[in-house]
Amino acid sequence: MRVIVYGMLAMTGRVTMLGIARWAGKGGSYRTVQRFFQTRIPWKQVMWVFFCTHLHRTTDEVVLAGDECIVTKAGKVTHGLDRFFASIYGRPVSALAFFALSVVNVRERRAYPVMAEQIIRSREEKTAVSSKESRKQARKTDVRAKGGRPQGSRTRSKTVVTLTPELQRIQAMLQQFLDLAGATLNLAYLVLDGHFGNNNALQMVRQCGLHLVSKLRTDSELYSPYEGQNKRQKYGRRVDFTHLPDGYLCQTTINNNIRTDIYQAVLLHKAFAQPLNVVVLLKSHLQTGAGAHVILFASDLNLSWQKVIDFYQLRFQIEFNFRDAKQYWGLDDFMVVRETPVTNAINLSLFMVNVTSVLLQSWRAEDSSASVLDLKAYYRAHKYVTETLKLLPQKPNPVLGQSICRRVSRLGMVHAPTPSLFSI
Numbered sequence: 001m002r003v004i005v006y007g008m009l010a011m012t013g014r015v016t017m018l019g020i021a022r023w024a025g026k027g028g029s030y031r032t033v034q035r036f037f038q039t040r041i042p043w044k045q046v047m048w049v050f051f052c053t054h055l056h057r058t059t060d061e062v063v064l065a066g067d068e069c070i071v072t073k074a075g076k077v078t079h080g081l082d083r084f085f086a087s088i089y090g091r092p093v094s095a096l097a098f099f100a101l102s103v104v105n106v107r108e109r110r111a112y113p114v115m116a117e118q119i120i121r122s123r124e125e126k127t128a129v130s131s132k133e134s135r136k137q138a139r140k141t142d143v144r145a146k147g148g149r150p151q152g153s154r155t156r157s158k159t160v161v162t163l164t165p166e167l168q169r170i171q172a173m174l175q176q177f178l179d180l181a182g183a184t185l186n187l188a189y190l191v192l193d194g195h196f197g198n199n200n201a202l203q204m205v206r207q208c209g210l211h212l213v214s215k216l217r218t219d220s221e222l223y224s225p226y227e228g229q230n231k232r233q234k235y236g237r238r239v240d241f242t243h244l245p246d247g248y249l250c251q252t253t254i255n256n257n258i259r260t261d262i263y264q265a266v267l268l269h270k271a272f273a274q275p276l277n278v279v280v281l282l283k284s285h286l287q288t289g290a291g292a293h294v295i296l297f298a299s300d301l302n303l304s305w306q307k308v309i310d311f312y313q314l315r316f317q318i319e320f321n322f323r324d325a326k327q328y329w330g331l332d333d334f335m336v337v338r339e340t341p342v343t344n345a346i347n348l349s350l351f352m353v354n355v356t357s358v359l360l361q362s363w364r365a366e367d368s369s370a371s372v373l374d375l376k377a378y379y380r381a382h383k384y385v386t387e388t389l390k391l392l393p394q395k396p397n398p399v400l401g402q403s404i405c406r407r408v409s410r411l412g413m414v415h416a417p418t419p420s421l422f423s424i
Contacts, residue, residue, distance in 0.1 A: 015330025111317035158273030377412030
């Protein structure tokens with residue numbers, strides 16, 4: 001692992017097994033790298049121990065964030081290859097998919113990957129998805145279709161739900177991570193995107209002992225609680241997001257002729273089993289009158305509107321994990337096709353995201369703009385200097401070697417730190 005990590009820090013070009021072997025140096029031959037990728041590695045434990053040792057601070061507030069990532073692949077034999085919807089293309093593409101969990105440090109405003117599992121859809125799940133889409137299309141085209149409750153259906157508790165295979169996978173991952181973390185992390189919230197803004201996902205998260213923070217559709221039908229004397233009535237008036245009551249208003253700001261009103265209230269949704277802590281961000285252009293709104297919610301009714309917004313904004317930090325893993329650490333480059341090598345390639349790229357976070361901590365304490373490119377330029381320079389010094393008949397003293405490394409590394413850096421922060 002040490003040899004491969006050093007090779008990945010120093011290398012240029014695509015991160016493949018052959019590329020790693022070319023830069024890893026002694027102890028990192030091509031056959032050694034191949035054997036590494038063929039080895040079953042307990043990545044959950046590896047990433048968790050690394051996080052606890054180098055990145056965890058007991059005094060910091062943390063939340064858990066989860067999201068799915070798509071890696072496009074050609075061919076037909078790669079393990080888990082299927083057609084998944086990619087938002088960047090706006091359509092299903094031939095790709096691999098995995099779901100990742102990251103611990104987000106609220107103070108540092110950074111996410112650290114702690115678990116990732118590849119999504120393998122069964123034949124029954126594919127059939128269920130296709131039949132669901134066909135039913136949607138049938139309802140759109142059938143002008144005789146009537147709304148309302150199907151005849152003969154019975155009332156059942158909304159807390160008792162049948163989890164989809166997707167939610168079952170995520171719940172299993174959550175439970176594994178919570179068992180692994182134990183009392184080390186004081187976790188209370190899981191942040192997911194709007195795809196999980198439904199009752200099934202909320203019940204799944206609550207079954208794991210966490211609260212859900214997510215987003216609702218902009219056309220969601222929300223109701224204020226009924227305050228009359230009829231005990232059998234639960235729902236009050238439907239909420240009009242363009243004319244929200246002043247009692248819900250929490251903050252108003254104006255920036256560049258755009259007015260932002262933030263509202264918070266405990267509201268009801270007929271598809272959810274429990275009241276929701278809803279935060280509405282209503283934006284309107286003061287000159288044109290155009291407006292739009294976003295509906296965030298949390299299952300914790302006592303969570304402040306500032307934290308609901310802040311937690312959901314921090315969810316996007318996991319996207320930066322995926323970006324770095326693809327751009328620098330080979331998440332888009334690996335060419336292996338079997339299950340174990342694919343699992344190792346995915347987890348190794350996310351593990352490198354945490355490694356670089358540790359290596360950049362001292363640099364970013366002085367200059368927050370220090371980047372992964374600066375780090376790779378430094379390690380590449382160290383590789384060049386080391387190989388050059390091997391050719392000399394007599395090796396110079398270590399101080400001179402360190403000075404040469406600093407001078408060479410600055411040639412490729414965008415933000416070079418002070419000399420005192422250079423170390424190998």
